[in-house]
Amino acid sequence: MSAKAGPEPVEHPALHKLLSAVFYAGSSFLITVVNKTVLTSFRFPSYMCVGIGQMITTLLVLYAAKTSKAIQFQDFDRSILLKIFPLPLLYVGNHITGLASTKKLSLPMFTVLRKFTILMTMILEVYILKKTFPKRLVYSVVTIVLGAMVAASSDLAFDVEGYTFILLNDAFTAASSVYTKKKLGIEGLGKYGVLFYNALLIIIPTLLASAITGDLHKAVTFEDWVKATFIFCFFMSCFMGFVLMYSIVLCSYYNSALTTTVVGAIKNVAVAYIGIFVGGDYLFSWTNFLGLSICMSGGLAYSYLTFHTKPSRSNTEEVQELKIHITEDSTGSTK
DSSP, X not given: OBOOOOSOOOOOOHHHHHHHHHHHHHHHHHHHHXXXXXXXXXXXXXXXXXXXXXXXXXXXXXXXXXXXXXXXXOOOOTHHHHHHTTHHHHHHHHHHHHHHHHHHSOHHHHHHHTTHHHHHXXXXXXHHSOOOEEHHHHHHHHHHHHHHHHHHXXXXXXXXXXHHHHHHHHXXXXXXXXXXXXXXXXXXXXXXXXHHHHHHHHHHHHHHHHHHHTHHHHHHTOGGGGOHHHXXXXXXXXXXXXXXXXXXXXXXXXXXXXXXXXXXXXXXXXXXXXXXXXXXXXXXXXXHHHHHHHHHHHHHHHHHHHHHOOOOGGGHHHHHHHEEOOBBOTTSOBO
């Protein structure tokens, strides 16, 4: 049977959509640079502890804001667990694999392989949110993935562990985006509740994991804690972790999960090309550069179609003819 779109979402003001998207793009760009500085330039040994610092910052900021009545969200009770599941698991997976891949890969390759998040998000929206997509958007996604594959095929700094982490990060990011969109409408949670209880429910398991694996000990005994520049960068990473998570939730609230992913692709255009000249860990090859260019061209085309192609309500029948319907046979396989 055909996968049909769900109920029409609430239409938010265009300015709110645009500003939340720009906010997310800027936050995502800044935290990538800051995390890269902490984990690569300073060689901080524990990406897991960077994530813990970001979770603690999120809890402190939101708790202080709730106590001062600046924001509101539901107090903790047993219903919270059911309301928010499985977001905490997706959140920690996204956090840890994202930091690990940032440490293992160069900035350009990191941003190229992140493009697979778009394809994964589309697939999840089809099966979870029951959406369909215009053919032109699908073609642009194929272009993005093709460019990513071309670029990755000539990566002179190939790292199996890094590639594994980044693909896992793509899957966690896509699932987190789709489920965040679903959870934002639940009564009592809202934007701030989703952020707060995500961090609250996963911080203790993450602390235990870091202690068992020895990451916590490596972080505590790190020699650069005496350097003011490292301390500044580390706390900037913690603060930007909170800002990034808030910007993702805000963008998902005003836009669709797929649009949030597209915004990440727009940000990656700047990061990838800047990373060629800044950072010192990019090994140039023409095949890699060609793949980057194909990937970014597809990203720009996809972004243009997403933000500018708005089918009118009066032309619904014409639009439906342009959409791809995911058909399932009786065994549940797609064709």
